[in-house]
Amino acid sequence: MKKYTILSFLLAGLAGCVGIEQYPTNSYSDATFWNYEDNCMAALYLGYNQYWSADRYFGNNLLSDDVYGSRHTTSSTETATGLATTNGGRFSDEWKECYQELRTIHTALDNQDRMNIRSEVKSRLIAELRLLRAFTYMRLTAWFGDVPFLTSNPTLPESKTIKRTSADYIKQFIHSELEEVSHILPKNTALTAAENGRVTCGTAVALNARAYLLDNDFENCARECAKLINSDEYGTYALADNYTDLFANGHYGPESIMTIEFAYEGGVENIKRSWATGPRIPQSIGAGAEVAFSPTQELVDCFRKTDGTVAGDTDYEDRDLRFYATIAYNGCTLQIPEAKSCKIIGSEGVGKGTYTCWTNPADETAAQKKDPALGDSYNGTNDRTLTGYYNIKNYVANTVGSGGGSYKPLMEIRYADVLLMYAESMFETGKMTADVWNATILPLRKRAGFSNDYCAYPGGDDLRQAIRDERRTELALEGRRCFDLRRWAALDNPSIKSTGAAVLTSRATGAPFLDDGSSIQCPASYNMKYWFPIPQSERDINHNLTQNPGW
Template identity: 40%
Template sequence: MKKKFITYTHLIFLGLALFSAGCVKQEVVPTNRFTDPTYWTSEDKANSVANMAYRQMFSSDDHFGNELLSDNVYNGYGSTNEKLIATGLADASNPRFANDWGDAYGGIKTCHTFLENVDRVTAMSAELRERRKAEVRFIRASLFLQLTTWYGDVPHFTKDISYEESKVVTRTPQAQILSWIHQELDEVAAILPKREDYAPADNGRITSGAAVALNARAYLYENNWTKVAEYTDKLINSATYGRYSLFPNYEELFWVRNEYNSEIILSLQYVPEVRTWGTLVDYAPMSANARLSLAAPTQQLVDSYLMKSGKKWTEADPAYANRDPRLNATVVYDGSKWRDRAGVEYTVVINPDGPNRTDGKPSDKYTGAGTAQTATGYYYRKYADPAASSYTGGGGIWESNLNIPLIRYADVLLMYAEAKNELGQMNATVWNQTIRELRRRAGFDNTGEALDIQTNDQNLLRDLIRDERRVELALEGLRVFDIRRWKISETVLTQAPRGAKFEKNGGTFNYITYPAGNFSRNRDYLWGVPRSERNINPNLSQNSGY
């Protein structure tokens, strides 16, 4: 259910409380009477509201939808709200604008309800109560960060507001909101436990390390390089907020059996049979029982993967052989191997002139724009855990219980490297702590050219670090924020999206090419305040161009 800002005072929880923030199962059914003193009588009831706040922090739909807003994928089937935004065609009535606004304020309502009532639960220990407050304060800060990143100035308040107040509230300057976010995250980082201090039953709960990492990300979005370096350093060169490290296998990092590994700082939680997500049904190969290919990786993304030797890929090189192994772990290309839920490995054929399938599986071949198959000649592999036990229903069902990573230690390393370079402090020591470690984990050749820093030129290093960030975090919903803060959206989103060389013209295969989009630097770096909200509250001003 999508919540409007005007209905902020009507907190509606849907169905059962489907999961706890960690591994603890919910046993209490929330009601809509959370301000009634008779509700706040037990720890379980308080946890029900806190757990709902966790659930409202983010969604799998937005995680995948955010990637559609970037140049990493092309939405070739139908026209989504995200495609309209990415191509500069959205107006203030776009449903994505309204949904994100409403969902965030709905989550903030939940947070305020919890924070203003949890002290009534006298049976809850003071220590646990303060810890739960810190978790919910983190969620509230993350929701305001999402809002101010998309819309700029937004209404900001730290207590529950009345129905009448919600109709006249005004927008708060972005700088003021960000200052509050930084202070809030600093305060909760001092309260929350480290990841090592949680019991296994609490796996997945917000930690002090998550608060520090999110604060670093907030500073990253401001291009505040000194603060980015300071906060990422707390996680790289200190154990005060927990010990983190890269998981040794990049592909298996995104498998259920490894979801609480030492690289995961924050993840969106899912529970088998109880709370699952099925988005990959519209991104995986058709032969893997996908429904259709809603969107697919672009050739621009594929081209950004280096050779294993560390050299840039060129047209003279093989299309996919000897590439950065993260390519194969992220993208399905023609000739890729795919293992089905029964453990049977087969070859994915996407080339239109390739052999036809003889095993009864649906075809993955490129058949042109607007069809169920891929529009670019590529499919998603990331998140596609091959284990049948990772899905509700097993077999060919795509209801996954995999936790979706929201912040990884790899991102911390990349933020640190970028900040150090922008500050003119990149050197072999920083490189070896960050880029070298990422490439070593990925499986690059063990040579100086592949692993060692090759230049001191800040501009060249900037391009290298940005490309490293693109491939390491590909399909994780972060690229859109990078191209926006780098102010290159008006360049990369107005270039013609390309796919593999599967477009036949006069007997010759050329790159698949689609019309370029539009992006106005004077308008599209901020989203429009939803028209429906301004119809209700005339005090809400509008961003330029909407």
């Protein structure tokens, strides 16, 4: 689905809404606006445009122990280390983005009775908006707990006095909405190519499973996952054969359940909406962009040798195949984005073909004798890798334009996550068996290239950790780790939810070729608080908003 048609709608002013309290004065003034199907679809696509972003997909990694944030991501780094205040930008941005999206959705839903369009189009459109609203409330309750709950747009005076609603009440609403729309939305197999990227009944089921998982409600999570694993009632899903190809061109394949869409017309020469690759890939092909984060050595160590043993820090041979699709390491080979006109010398000439990424300063210095444009190695600044590693998941060279933006869709939910949620839920409810393992973890390990012995059902006391480690490597750098860390801590210590206590202590390690890693550490231990605070700027406007514990 090419959503560039929404750009003209953005200019109408609705996209300028940034909080609960702001009320649009120049949108939908035409009494006949909702009589036109294109206008109603434009409102829906604006909801798609706002519900989630690449900044959150990639940025949420900064709230975990999988990456080390640079000085260019101070707000998120301070959040992860517990140094942020209630004025922190990470908190206010999340709040504003969510309520902007709710404003957009409710503007459409409040006018649904005026939509004089085909009934089948209207029914699906309303269901999609309800799903996006449930997704947005899931974001809010996951980070903030109790929040102002709205099912229509408030007046300006109302927005300044509304109180927080119990998160439990909102979660009941989320589950109910997703259950209802799962019986309205089409299956993934019914989508036309032009509809790629729109949500389906399978999306609703997978989101409901995720909502239950966030609360460690494993019984209900398993039930929702089973709908997609054991039946085709809500669509047909399967693992892609090849993990690397999945992230290159599998975003509309049988593994994809929900995507973040970007837009182009005619290819990289005319990208309409993109995500920035520069801060998230090696700098020789990122064209000097300031790197946002660097994968930690402890994440890299999770990618085992294919016989199941733990690899040495700089042993990059014969590893879990997911490693090569996720991490750029010293000596790896990468495709050059030709549209960017990079100056490095590739296998097919300057700026063409492939090149070797050297993150070890000594190796890169030697290579610069032939190619002085190389610039990936750690150099003591925050502008390059701080750990000796870069992210390459979702980097596809031929989708990158001259300005560094990519139109490649990002998979927010995929079938592998459903298998992992199901495996964890079955274990935590005491129902894990070899058959469940063989239907969930085994195919993931097989695809990752592991030996038969390591793929076999292990049983034993370490099964919980095995499932958690599998989740970490399979979903690495897809923004899920921060949520897993929080709920696993809550599982071990339920009081954490009410105390706002820190959930983990850790440190970033890396660049093993420089020293023992001691030169590259977080400015403070990983010390995430369980809840985000209610942004102080919102409490200054609305004095009825109480604060979360620990702030």
